[in-house]
Amino acid sequence: MNLYRIAPLVCTSALIALLAAPVWADGDAAAGKQKTWTCEGCHGIRDYRTAYPEVYSVPKLGGQSAGYIVKALQDYKAGARKNTTMGAIAAKLSDQDMADLAAYYAEAGSGK
Numbered sequence: 001m002n003l004y005r006i007a008p009l010v011c012t013s014a015l016i017a018l019l020a021a022p023v024w025a026d027g028d029a030a031a032g033k034q035k036t037w038t039c040e041g042c043h044g045i046r047d048y049r050t051a052y053p054e055v056y057s058v059p060k061l062g063g064q065s066a067g068y069i070v071k072a073l074q075d076y077k078a079g080a081r082k083n084t085t086m087g088a089i090a091a092k093l094s095d096q097d098m099a100d101l102a103a104y105y106a107e108a109g110s111g112k
Helices: 003-020 029-034 037-043 066-078 084-091 095-108
Strands: none
Touching: 029 095, 037 084, 066 084, 066 095
16 A cells, blocks of 8 residues: 555544543542542432432442543533533532542442
8 A cells, every 4th residue: 555545544543533532630539539528418328319400310429430520520511411510510620620539439439
């Protein structure tokens, strides 16, 4: 094959892979533990169901992957995920706060 045909394909593939990868800071689980006070009010209660703005089961955070938690918080902050309470909480979190919380809950296991 001709190098001039392969090079654009390789460059395009690399660019797509780079842009598709989630971007977040490395989290500090110890710092994240200090920031959980807002989360634990709902996510720390076994089988908790909210009553506002609608009734639904609140998911457990412990044991979730850090990447999933960061992406979810980013989506709440950006409005891509819709929930009044989570949107308001995420709006106040920095990228580092999100990474720290995600690191804590990812390391905490399913007990949290």
